[in-house]
Amino acid sequence: MKKKLxxxxxxxxxxxxxxxxxxxxGGLWEQYDVTEVASPEAxxxxxxxxxxxxxxxxxxxxxxxxxxxxxxxASLEDWFDVEVITxxxxxxxxxxxxSKVLHLHGELRKARSSSDPGLIYTLTHxxxxxxxxxxxxxxxxxxxxxxxxxxxxxxxxxxxxxxADIFVVVGTSLMVYPAASLINYIRxxxxxxxxDPHSPEVFYKEVVYIQEKAxxxxxxxxxxxxxxx
Numbered sequence: 762m763k764k765k766l767x768x769x770x771x772x773x774x775x776x777x778x779x780x781x782x783x784x785x786x787g788g789l790w791e792q793y794d795v796t797e798v799a800s801p802e803a804x805x806x807x808x809x810x811x812x813x814x815x816x817x818x819x820x821x822x823x824x825x826x827x828x829x830x831x832x833x834x835a836s837l838e839d840w841f842d843v844e845v846i847t848x849x850x851x852x853x854x855x856x857x858x859x860s861k862v863l864h865l866h867g868e869l870r871k872a873r874s875s876s877d878p879g880l881i882y883t884l885t886h887x888x889x890x891x892x893x894x895x896x897x898x899x900x901x902x903x904x905x906x907x908x909x910x911x912x913x914x915x916x917x918x919x920x921x922x923x924x925a926d927i928f929v930v931v932g933t934s935l936m937v938y939p940a941a942s943l944i945n946y947i948r949x950x951x952x953x954x955x956x957d958p959h960s961p962e963v964f965y966k967e968v969v970y971i972q973e974k975a976x977x978x979x980x981x982x983x984x985x986x987x988x989x990x
Contacts, residue, residue: 764989766841767925768834769943771848771933773957774975777828778853780821800908804875808900812889815903819869819887822851830931830975831857833983840990841927846918848933848940850905863921865914865940871904915939922946927989929982931956932975952989954982 772782797803798814835858837843844861845854850869854862874880874895881904893901906912922943928951935941953968956978971978
């Protein structure tokens with residue numbers, strides 16, 4: 762039986778595919794705070810602005826491709842039972858071939874009913890506009906967890922983390938909660954690897970740091986993991 766390898770990924774891995782974070786988007790968005798385009802209050806106040814913001818992010822995704830970090834993680838399924846928990850709303854892990862991906866913060870390629878959260882649709886185009894409605898007649902909204910909303914997938918993510926034989930963190934500083942708390946749920950003695958180009962802060966005593974960006978870091982990780990096959 763393959764060992765369970767759990768990977769927690771964040772924005773750093775997608776930046777190498779050219780996807781910008783909110784603070785990197787510039788232009789029009791420099792005048793807004795992120796909560797003005799990514800909160801229930803923003804949606805109530807100015808849904809057109811919120812849709813425009815996510816259309817711009819979605820258009821970037823439509824043009825993006827997985828990088829070596831995504832592809833390297835997908836290739837680890839040859840050796841391990843890999844499950845990716847991602848803070849990212851893109852689907853680049855899936856595009857690279859990862860078969861088990863849990864999205865904590867929603868999915869950019871999907872929209873859902875503003876009246877029935879269970880009505881979720883996969884988008885075939887990057888634009889979502891006012892007047893696009895669900896089967897019940899309600900406006901469609903981005904299938905994204907906004908500031909102030911519950912991260913409903915966190916309990917599933919905790920269950921996955923608890924089963925890890927090896928735990929890897931890539932592309933995230935572990936500053937965003939509740940995702941950052943997942944490391945507290947792994948079993949004692951579980952090997953932990955952190956891929957981060959910045960000077961690491963010691964938050965876990967049994968950690969192996971790989972001070973590289975995601976793409977190069979994952980290739981180094983693969984060499985490190987050979988002994989666990």
